[in-house]
Amino acid sequence: QLSTNFYSSSCPKLFSTVKSTVQSAISKEARMGASLLRLFFHDCFVNGCDGSILLDDTSNFIGEKNAVPNKNSARGFDVVDNIKSAVEKACPGVVSCADILAVASRDSVAILGGPSWNVKLGRRDARTASQAAANNSIPPPTSNLNQLISRFNNLGLSTRDMVALAGSHTIGQARCTSFRARIYNETNIDSSFANTRRSNCPRTSGSGDNNLAPLDIQTPTKFENNYYKNLLQNRGLLHSDQQLFNGGSTDSIVRTYSNSESTFNSDFAAAMIKMGDISPLTGSNGEVRKNCRKVN
Ligand code: HEM
């Protein structure tokens, strides 16, 4: 039901408008490309790609921003607002916030050096959100391989899709609280890497919880296959990252992607399109929000 030409007559300037706003945000802060990509993932995994993550909490509405995986972590909402304003100026009331996330993610990956792809469009925005579904659907960094596989399989994404999409951790940052247990307690970690990470992530919880470290120690603002090369050296930052190369069924996929950037790029693009297809609202379901933070 989604199509690449959905807005070609109703908003011909959509792609140029989104790209220039994303470009200027990334020029100010390269990490923003990672943050926008993650918003799309956290949107799609919770009742489909419907812009639900963008809704603000109010006194009588509990949204997803304070769900465990998002609180003190999901960011870039101000940039989404800027993109939406620019798009509204060009074509008022036409383009959904869910579609803006899909296009902004594609542009972020491409601007940081990764693959590009044709984004399918025509999603509409939810009038609801679910904090409980966000807590239950987005995998935590403590997940083991079977748990990762099943969270993705539940949404129609294969194990190979999961390994390709996790390659997103070639960009962006994580908080100490997300990787503390790994760097202090695990044995399948390179010891000099663990020491480096310990220097800015104190052992005691409660201190330094929000200190940041790059998910890819080599090139945190370049999108390529270094994530997989790190895994081969036991330099995955999150417990869940290293699960993909820990003697299990996905080792061979990690090896393939570490050896072939082009295979990774094409699998990643295909998996992003597949993730973007997760239960969209179409036709007269949902709405095209005026302001991504609140229902019309
Ligand atoms: C495979 C299961 C996954 C787990 C367990 C996971 C978990 C995490 C965690 C814990 C963080 C750091 C959050 C923080 O400490 O504040 C993170 C960051 C990030 N994740 Fe994932 N993630 C997964 C898959 C994905 C996927 C599929 C994508 C995109 C398609 C993605 C994109 C990102 C990006 C880009 C960042 C950095 C964001 C930033 O710097 O603002 N992740 N992830």
Ligand SMILES: [Ca+2]
């Ligand atoms: Ca990288």
